[in-house]
Amino acid sequence: xxxxxxxxxxxxxNRGLAGKMVTRFEDKGLKIIAIKMETLNPYKLKEHxxxxxxxxxxDELIKFMTxxxxxLFVVEGKEVCAVVRKMxxxxxxxxxxPGTIRGDFSVSNQANLIHASENVDVAEDEIKRFFDKSEIHxxxxxxxxxxxxxxxxxxxxxKDK
Numbered sequence: 001x002x003x004x005x006x007x008x009x010x011x012x013x014n015r016g017l018a019g020k021m022v023t024r025f026e027d028k029g030l031k032i033i034a035i036k037m038e039t040l041n042p043y044k045l046k047e048h049x050x051x052x053x054x055x056x057x058x059d060e061l062i063k064f065m066t067x068x069x070x071x072l073f074v075v076e077g078k079e080v081c082a083v084v085r086k087m088x089x090x091x092x093x094x095x096x097x098p099g100t101i102r103g104d105f106s107v108s109n110q111a112n113l114i115h116a117s118e119n120v121d122v123a124e125d126e127i128k129r130f131f132d133k134s135e136i137h138x139x140x141x142x143x144x145x146x147x148x149x150x151x152x153x154x155x156x157x158x159k160d161k
Contacts, residue, residue, distance in 0.1 A: 001031075001076045001077055001078060001080070001153075002076065002077065002078065002079060002080040002081055002120050002123070003033070003074055003075065003076050003080065003120075003123055003124075003127060004074070004075055004080045004081045004084050004116055004117045004120075004123040004127075005072070005073070005074060005115070005116070005117045005123055005126040005127050005130060005131075006025070006072070006073040006074075006075055006084060006114065006115065006116050006117075007070050007071070007072050007073075007114065007115040007116075007130075008021060008022075008070055008071040008072075008073075008113065008114055009064075009065065009070055009111075009112070009113055009114060009115060010064060010065065010067050010068045010069070010070055011064075011106075011108075011111040011112075011113055012071070012105075012113040012114060013037075013068060013069060013070060013071060014068060015105075015113075017105055017113065018071055020105075021101055021105075021113070021114065022073075024087060024101065025073075025075060025084070025087070028077075028083065028087065029077065029143065029144075029147035029148075030075045030076065030077040030080060030083070030084070031075065031076040031077060031141045031144070032073055032074070032075055032076075033074050033075070033076050033136055033137050033138065033139075034072075034073060034074035034127075034131050034135050034136045034137060035071070035072070035073050035074075036071070036072055036131075036135065037069045037070070037071045037072075038069055038070065038072065039066060039068065039069045039070075040065055040066055040069075040070055041066075042062055042066050044129055044130065045061075045062050045065050045066065046062060047129065048126065048129060049061060049062065049065075057110060060110070061110060064110060064111075072130050072131070074127055074131060074136055078148060078152050078153075081116070081117055081118065081119050081120055081123055084116045084117075085116055085118065086100070087100060087101060088100055088101045088102055088113075088114050088116050089101060089102035089103045090102060090103075091109060091112060092108075092109045092112070093105070093106025093107045093108050093109070093111075093112045093113070094106075094107040094108075101113060101114055102114065
């Protein structure tokens with residue numbers, strides 16, 4: 001199973017949308033394996049957003065992301081990076097499709113509620129940046145048998161071979 005990082009940004013926390021947003025991921029059948037709330041460290045954020053360093057919104061973005069706590073998750077599932085990216089919608093909230101998190105709750109580019117890793121390689125780096133190994137949990141999610149077929153879960157028993 002793949003893993004991805006999700007960050008509910010300060011605007012999501014401040015607007016009281018965290019519950020509605022996490023419910024969408026749980027309803028989809030994804031497995032939350034780590035969760036915490038913290039005011040993000042500006043040094044970590046500068047590393048996280050290094051690809052935006054030369055853009056005019058960079059300093060404002062760092063200030064925004066350190067303004068109040070964010071909620072960080074590690075979520076696991078089959079093709080989870082692509083699934084989560086579809087669920088959150090386009091970066092610019094007012095262009096995001098209805099039914100996506102940004103499409104339903106955002107009209108902004110910066111105050112767009114949520115971050116999700118763009119692919120598995122990026123997710124691995126981002127998870128390491130924000131979570132210690134001891135904060136990530138492994139457990140059997142009881143409804144995975146109803147969310148995925150056996151072959152999708154990454155194992156085959158002898159009668160399926």
